[in-house]
Amino acid sequence: MSEKQVALVTGAAKGIGLAIASRLLHDGFSVIINSHHPLSDELKQQLAEFSDQYVNVVGDVVDEDDAKSMIDTAVETYGQLDVLVNNAGITKDKLLSRLSLEDFKAVLDTNLVGAFNMTKFAMKVMQKARSGAIVNISSISGLHGNLGQANYSASKAGLVGLTKTAAREGALRNIRANAVAPGMIRTAMTEKMSDRRQKEFADQIPLKRFGEADEIADTVAFLIHNQYITGQVVTVDGGLTI
Template sequence: MTETNKVAFITGAAKGIGLSIAKRLADDGMTVVINAHHELSDEQTKALTDAGYDFDVLVGDVADEANAEQMVNAVVEKHGQIDVLVNNAGITKDKLLSRMKTADFKAVLDTNLVGAFNMTKFTMKFMQKARQGAIVNISSISGLHGNLGQANYSSSKAGLVGLTKTAAREGALRGIRSNAVAPGMVKTDMTEKMSERRQNEFTDQIPLKRFAEPDEIADAVAFLVHNQYITGQVITVDGGLTI
């Protein structure tokens, strides 16, 4: 689907799932702005250029309220609108609940949940004026079912489901849709750091017997962005892991 008049803003999109989403929406004809916590390396920038992508890159911390507002305003000032917001920025600080530091619990919630709240709040103001918009939050099966050593991450991703549904109810009054995607095991830098034994253990539990490619998560996001009659939903993309 070609949407050359749409502007999409994706947080945490320097690599992995976020970058795949940015590429997919750009391939659909959208003007894409990506957020990263740090400047892209020369190698990353060259790879994007060589692949034919020319994204605006905004460096900032979504967990910082003032910074989040500045980034949203910067996109609107340059492009006049934000039609699509994808809240993908996220971090992990895994440890068993009994050993987890309160600071690490709060840090993950600040980026993964408060950051999405900040971006949604400021973006919705412009979407409400335009009386249209699509928000997609990247949750996780950990937020739906919990996971060992991820009390902070699971809590943040579960919170995203509540935020998604509330934004859907409130946004519907002005034509704004809000949905979420809950990935399972995906081939990213995060999962590649797992031991081969651990990866094999997860693969054995997945009915489709493999991890997802980031592009497969991006496909689900694009589906929710384009379908005008879906809101308040959470799509699980996990190869059957949570059947």
């Protein structure tokens, strides 16, 4: 049994997922970093000080065998799994009347079915240990809807329902499940927006700025460490949805 706490973070090669994985590494966790492709040399260099503290596992959360294999890797490598962060997600934005069934299903598969696959196998391990924490990365789009995001909003709303059910079932074995609903967070995607477009979005936010990926990671860490919070959705949006 490892002395360290062990966490698995899906979709952790960039953006919010990478920020969460990095935060947990800094906090002393052993981390299974899931990605769709092997980590780049640049990213390995960025994580060099933690090289003996993480394992990169390439896998698709939508694939049930891959999901089980990732959980098995955590147990085989570190002897336990204490934390699961379901962060992997995609977008295929289009107005509802123009959205194809294929694109609707693709987003639900990754964002919701993928989280279900990971949670199912993780809970089996956590139930035996009678301990564990699950944090799902939802979105304010899942709480309030958003133009052009029928598939994304539906998947993130479904993730809230999954979280609450996992919390009720998990509590029987001291497993907690919570969700974080980010608003506009500064990522590679938002950086592609023009300065004018970024200002237009920021002006709609009471705090007048985009959030940072590290601020989502801080919230995830808080939910992992607080032993008396479960079944909750924490909105981190600078006041956008007040």
